[in-house]
Amino acid sequence: MTAVMTHPSELLPPTAGDRLLPARPGIGLTVHHRRVGALPHRSATELAAMVDAAGLQGRGGAGFPTARKIAAVAAAVGKTRRPAVVVANCCEGDPTAAKDRVLIDRSPHLVIDGAVAAARAVRADRVVLAVHHGSPARQTLAVALTERPDERVRIEVVAVPARYLASEATALLRFLDTGDARPAGRLPIWEKGVEGRPTLVDNAETFAHLALIARFGAGWFGAVGHPAEPGTMLLTLGGAVPRPGVIEVPTGASVRDVLACAGSRPTGWALIGGLAGRWMNLDRSAGIGLSTPELKEIGMTRGVGSLTVLPPGACLLQETTRIVTHQAQAGARQCGPCMFGLPAIAADLAALAAGDHDALARLHRRLPVIDGRGACGHPDGTVALTASALGSMNADEPGHLQRHLAGVPCRASATVPLGAMSGVRS
Numbered sequence: 001m002t003a004v005m006t007h008p009s010e011l012l013p014p015t016a017g018d019r020l021l022p023a024r025p026g027i028g029l030t031v032h033h034r035r036v037g038a039l040p041h042r043s044a045t046e047l048a049a050m051v052d053a054a055g056l057q058g059r060g061g062a063g064f065p066t067a068r069k070i071a072a073v074a075a076a077v078g079k080t081r082r083p084a085v086v087v088a089n090c091c092e093g094d095p096t097a098a099k100d101r102v103l104i105d106r107s108p109h110l111v112i113d114g115a116v117a118a119a120r121a122v123r124a125d126r127v128v129l130a131v132h133h134g135s136p137a138r139q140t141l142a143v144a145l146t147e148r149p150d151e152r153v154r155i156e157v158v159a160v161p162a163r164y165l166a167s168e169a170t171a172l173l174r175f176l177d178t179g180d181a182r183p184a185g186r187l188p189i190w191e192k193g194v195e196g197r198p199t200l201v202d203n204a205e206t207f208a209h210l211a212l213i214a215r216f217g218a219g220w221f222g223a224v225g226h227p228a229e230p231g232t233m234l235l236t237l238g239g240a241v242p243r244p245g246v247i248e249v250p251t252g253a254s255v256r257d258v259l260a261c262a263g264s265r266p267t268g269w270a271l272i273g274g275l276a277g278r279w280m281n282l283d284r285s286a287g288i289g290l291s292t293p294e295l296k297e298i299g300m301t302r303g304v305g306s307l308t309v310l311p312p313g314a315c316l317l318q319e320t321t322r323i324v325t326h327q328a329q330a331g332a333r334q335c336g337p338c339m340f341g342l343p344a345i346a347a348d349l350a351a352l353a354a355g356d357h358d359a360l361a362r363l364h365r366r367l368p369v370i371d372g373r374g375a376c377g378h379p380d381g382t383v384a385l386t387a388s389a390l391g392s393m394n395a396d397e398p399g400h401l402q403r404h405l406a407g408v409p410c411r412a413s414a415t416v417p418l419g420a421m422s423g424v425r426s
């Protein structure tokens with residue numbers, strides 16, 4: 001196996017493979033086994049203990065400890081005496097992210113291995129690999145499954161609508177049971193998920209890490225990365241960078257070193273964490289490490305694992321208005337914050353950009369009212385992004401904000417990619 005990076009200064013270039021990304025795409029099972037060996041048979045207890053010791057945290061956005069999820073699902077199986085279901089979320093609905101798409105293209109069997117290992121750990125009899133309609137991942141995974149006819153657990157690839165929110169965890173479960181791909185609220189899915197059975201949902205990258213932990217152990221996994229969030233992570237680098245793409249870095253790698261991999265200097269603004277992320281001032285935050293604890297300290301989030309750089313002269317207000325308008329349209333409009341709150345924020349931002357002084361006060365009143373009121377977290381992400389834009393402009397670009405309020409036209413061009421499956425190249 002290729003040596004793992006041990007220090008941010010040793011980061012590999014964007015197309016290089018490492019723990020998760022072998023250099024050759026679409027590898028078959030034989031080559032996969034030659035690279036990392038076959039998935040060892042471990043007991044449910046042994047696997048759960050290994051994942052716990054590794055400190056693996058979900059790589060889909062929320063960063064929840066995987067061992068706690070496994071323990072909750074396993075406990076629910078014991079309580080209900082019904083076999084669990086494992087769902088690998090391979091959808092990647094955020095248009096700034098392409099990491100799971102690239103991972104599946106390069107290592108489909110690693111993702112499947114992880115889901116199979118998790119199925120053993122929680123005693124599941126069904127594994128669902130959920131992909132977006134039209135995604136190449138559907139075919140890649142289907143072909144990979146033909147090479148594994150003897151799996152003891154039933155594995156299927158299921159295509160869900162290619163919409164931003166269709167891959168939210170409860171939306172996925174609802175779709176699998178009813179064909180309706182809208183979020184279903186804050187459900188105890190670990191106990192009552194697909195078919196009313198205990199269900200483990202994690203994203204593709206998380207399962208790929210789990211597959212390697214099952215092979216090489218917690219010590220190997222934690223030999224790189226930030227001590228509080230060990231291992232490596234995939235990151236999509238996009239926007240105004242010379243070499244956009246997906247790279248694997250140790251958690252805690254600095255923003256400066258990561259951007260250097262894309263041929264970019266850390267200056268200006270970047271969106272970190274996707275459409276529900278935050279604006280980062282690169283001139284000030286270049287030394288920050290990309291790990292949850294370090295980012296949290298400065299009010300940031302790793303989110304969907306993307307860093308989208310704005311070109312010089314870009315306007316945070318205009319970019320945020322575009323994103324929030326997109327998010328307002330993407331909402332499932334089942335509850336008030338989605339139906340009324342997000343369109344109102346989008347309208348206020350557009351009004352502010354056009355010089356409406358009252359819009360700023362309206363936004364400051366509106367954001368706390370909407371935050372936390374949706375049945376899912378969709379409005380919260382939009383509120384956080386808007387607050388981040390207003391705070392950043394106020395602190396770092398007060399003159400620019402004043403020009404907007406004075407009605408001076410802003411001719412900055414749009415950068416952050418919007419729309420399903422668009423934008424970032426891999």
Ligand code: SF4
Pocket residue numbers: 165182183184185331332333334335337338339374375376377378379
């Ligand atoms: S907040 Fe929006 S996306 Fe979430 S459940 Fe309510 S309507 Fe659906």
